[in-house]
Amino acid sequence: MLYKILGKNEYEDFLSDLISKNEVIGPKKKDGAYSDFVAIKDPKEIDTDYQKTTLSPAKKILFPSTEDLVAFKISDTIEAEGIVEYEQKVLLGINAWDINGMNFLDRFFTTDFIDENYLAKRKALTVIGTDSVPTENNFAHHMNSEYAIEGFDLYFSDLGDRFFVRAATEKGNRLIEDFPRFLDTSEDDFKEFNRYMEDYRAKFKLNINMKNFIDNFESIYDKEQLWQKLAEKCYSCGSCNLTCPTCFCFNVKDDINLDLKTGQKLREWDSCMIPEYGLVAGDHNFRPDKENRLKQRYKCKLITFKQKYGKNSCVGCGRCIEACLAKINIAEDINTIMKEVSI
Amino acid sequence: MTDNSKEVSVMPDSINIEVAPVSRVEGHGDLVLNIKDKKIEKLIFRIPESPRFFEAMLVGRNWDEPSHITSRICGICSVAHTYASVKATEAAMGIQPSDFILKLRRLIFHHEMVQSNVLHVYFLAAPDFLGVGSVIPLVKTHPEVVNIALRLKKMANDMVRIIGGRAVHPIRTVVGGFTKLPTEEEMYKMKDMLKAAYKDLETSLAVLKTLDIPDFERETEYISLAQPDEYALYDGTIKSTDGWEIDSQDYLDKIKEKVVKHSTGKHCWANRDAYMVGALSRFNNNYEKLSDNAKSYAKELGLQAPCYNTFMNNIAQFVEIVHSVDDSIRLIDELLEDGMDENKRMVDFKIQPGRGVGAVEAPRGLLIHDYTYNSEGKVDKANLIIPTNMNYGNVERDMQALVPDIIDKPEDEIRLACEMMIRAYDPCISCSTHFLNVKLINK
Amino acid sequence: MVLEAEKKGKKKTIYTPDMATITEISDLTPTEKQFTIQIDDQETREAFRFQPGQFVELTVFGLGEAPFSIPSSPNNRESFELCVRDIGNVSNALHKMAPGSKVGIRGPYGNGYFPHEKMKGNNVVIIAGGIGMAPVRSLLKYILEDRQSYKDFSLIYGCVDPANILYKDEMQQLKQRDDIEIKMTVDNPDADWKEAVGVCTNLIGDLKYSPEDTFIVVCGPPIMYKFVILELDDRSYKPENIFLSLERRMECGVGKCNHCHIGNKLVCVDGPVFSLWEIRNLKEAI
Amino acid sequence: MGKPKVGIFGFTGCGGCQLEILNLEDQLLDLVSAVDIVHFTEAITEHSDDYEIALIEGSITTEHDVERIEKIGSIANVIVAVGACAVSGGLNCLKNLYGTQKAAELVYGDKKDWIDTIEVKPVDAYLKVDHYSRGCPPNRFEIVDIVRSLLLGRQPEIPNYPVCVECKRNGNTCVYELGMTCLGPISRAGCDSRCPNSASGCEACRGVIENPNVNAQKDLLAEHGLTVKDIMSQFNLYNACKGKNIE
């Protein structure tokens, strides 16, 4: 890791320079309390203290909601070839938990089989992180993801009059070389940075009983009434999955054009909260009820990958909590469940 | 072909035609024409289908619903119904949208006009003039015409999609403003689309010049909206070529409606026993306010105000397309100058009781919604006056003038001429609630 | 936008099928047909090696893709067979195809297959229900082709109706052999039915093999597993020697779409064949 | 295989569904070359009574409609109901709520008896419908998908999940966050969440999903200040004829 300092007054020039040379995707005010990551043409458009985005900017770019996978052409014979689309992009302003969410996806899409549709986009992405203020539903600190140690090329922490900059990759180092106004760090800067991190961490207020939950999950698994109660209001609408920065389920469809000669295979985000998710031929459904599905989601987010990768897939961003109109709240539910267990 | 073979007459001096329903008009309708000994015995233009009772459906609905409900009166003029409705509600509650909102409304309004005029001129009427059955053979005989039509239509549809959220039954167009504005990028994109249309308009001009438009003249009363400073579509006073002009809120002073036995659409009259609305009326009342470019297109096509040839209605529609493209570019420039800012999408308003009238020019002519709201913001009473209803009487009178001139022609030609005449009106009967039949019965 | 496929000619990703030709089609039952499939490209064909229990993803272009187990013997390197029940979009379309038709193939997939190497020198019992015959037939064939490497060999096969029995002629032939014991049962016997009636669990009691040197393979509809396992447990067969092939919805076959997740296992990558020992404590597996 | 013959028929409705077919733009020419359109009153004069597939728009609201629909049913092998009016009766059903006689009187006064009108019903009240293209207006791409599926002999993919799924895929801010209400959580997707895309609440024009959580939806709307009457009025805007599962 390379540590540098960039003066606040230099920052805008750094951005202008970046924008002039690259396609930069950054946060821009959208509607209500929400911002959206879109192409930035001018540093002034950037919403520097954005808090909420409906989707994780990394997932939106790397694993878009629909994506063509294979193009095929039917004539006397059939030709099919893979489609791998990517563009060089700079993702600016992504926060720590969304970087950690991306790190999870990186791991997921390159385990067992390598998903080149994801990987090509990932390789073409330069990631410049900054901290953002957690919402009241954020519990990233319980998921070890309020701080990013990898996955970004540069990371800017705002020390007031200057930025404390971390470069984690060669790409990041080069960005620093290309803009000669970065300064070396002093001991003071590190002290200031530590102080800053303390303040930053204090902004995460939500308190959940995460460790016990993981340890006790098996014992609560069969408590059907508990799960029924938790899932009672669920619409099976999938909003929780679809807004999650780490949810990766998808469907694959063959989409043939009206000429009945050309077409493509495409994938489209799916959700494990939708009844059809577990449906197989013969109309047998492996997860017919909403409580089965909620349980599956919590398990997938909080248990499965802890066992598999030693790391949760949930990064605690709180999006699923904010998206759920039934007010099903993973953080609250963890506490409720633990209370139930201790009775 | 139409299934009228059973009723073909054996008497050489009399004709028996039934076209049921007349195609290529939106909705269902019949024209019944009995000719005996070369004289018209009976001529009725009627709407045989069930009405949809929108005036009843509206009663009791919340103030934000009528525009969504009445949009469903007609898929083809859903923008016009939406705005007649929105304007009626705004008038009832004293809501005054900002200039910015009004400009954007005018912009989307133009493109429903273009959507509909393109559909009508190229898909529905052109096959007649080019002597092919309909648009499907037209694909083979005049592919260039079909391609132009598809491109122009796509442009207009895309404009309505961008501003209104979808091409049929727009979503963003609500009381007080818009639920969402197009982005600056989309505005530039629309401007590019409009500019690209000119080439197709020029080619169309060349094709239209070759058309053989029937010679027919019958002067009638032409009624449309009018504005001092623009070719009135979205707003204005109600004006007649018979010399009167009134505020649209007072429409009842001049425009009368009655239920007639053979039709579920009500018949209307004003100064005379019948009047015409639509492109030709707008043209006759507002010619001066067309863009210079549109005026020169009109000149090239031999269309001059006032024009009393109903068949020229199609040409007037084409001239309006040109005007709409010109005026849209102007509006986009002005809107961009104002700046596209989401904060401007709505004005604040309060729900109040009251009565209000919304009058607009639908593609087929003057359209009026008249609502009375109670203090909860629910509709107490609604009255809708629809352009096709207004044209019924005039259609019958035009037929009466047309048929004697061609009465010696073979049956097929008479039928075609009648159909063409009806189609010239572009009678969107689904609005008045339905379809069209031409029935020439001979006893 | 850089379209890799354009830039570098054909691009193969994990989602890109290889072209293959259906060379033969035969009717097995009123609802199942057998398809013989040959991969077009010779190099790819030679590289295509599978283990009993593995599956392929088959595309009917324009209709979709679906996973099918390979019921033929791995020793046939020229082509492989699929046994397909017509139940949905892809399978119906397959049933309407004629020899010579083109399909897309990805695979073989599944790291969990029947461990035939480990089974050598032991008794093997195959318990199949209905279409569950398809995945296990590959093992059946494979063992029969190398019969002397195994001890006793039994097949228990249950179907709803006699008409549903897959590979009926083959079963009749096998019955003539004395190195395999075949027991069949149906729920709804017809007048000609001479064998057992009822669910296949009933026949497990007849097994005389000791748990010490016996491998058991189970494949059938989800409902069958619960009861078969109860029976096997009662007879103390070792969970690490019991193998089950699981079915789940699959959209990719390569561990990405996640539809086949059961706890921390993916049926497509970690299965579809699991030992009972592996999944015993996996909630939702059975 | 010859091209299938298709008839497109309009009953009581706004013509918007037929217009959506004409609005196919880039795909329109592909469509007319993939099938043989033998009847399409809104667009063509040619007409034939020989067709296999009938795309039907509009509700059945008169005795005359009943005769026509029965004739179509006797000819076509495949019936596709296109648009809310045909699928569920759609907005036309508000007339039933009002009462057919009362509605006629309100609009036509003492001349109401001149009007032929019966209770509004969807197409499947008279014919077995094979496929439904829901929505007001229907999604034109879904109409194409149904036609394409018929050509290929497969089942078209009509979602049975709520609009929220598409809304989230599109990255929208939920309209509840914008202070409005939405029927998205119980309404059937397939429209590409076009209303929420325009910052406008879903009105359930495609009807509801198979197992809607209606109680949760009612609570949600009530929390956002709607009275029971408002809620029912929202539910039945497009679903007054087929509203049983949302009562």
Ligand SMILES: Cc1cc2nc3c(=O)[nH]c(=O)nc-3n(C[C@H](O)[C@H](O)[C@H](O)COP(=O)(O)OP(=O)(O)OC[C@H]3O[C@@H](n4cnc5c(N)ncnc54)[C@H](O)[C@@H]3O)c2cc1C
């Ligand atoms: C590892 C494995 C091996 C298999 N081996 C065989 C085999 O050897 N032979 C065999 O015949 N079958 C086999 N199957 C089952 C086979 O994959 C399914 O029958 C197949 O997917 C059917 O595909 P289809 O396109 O024909 O059906 P589909 O059109 O996909 O539909 C079939 C049914 O599946 C359900 N369904 C699937 N996807 C959806 C969706 N997106 N939304 C809603 N419902 C859906 C529905 O209930 C539907 O009725 C195997 C399955 C697995 C996982």
Ligand code: SF4
């Ligand atoms: S938990 Fe909430 S967001 Fe998730 S599916 Fe259920 S209702 Fe939708």
Ligand code: SF4
């Ligand atoms: S499960 Fe919820 S809190 Fe966890 S990462 Fe996904 S959206 Fe965020």
Ligand code: SF4
């Ligand atoms: S706007 Fe409507 S459809 Fe979209 S998430 Fe919210 S409730 Fe669901």
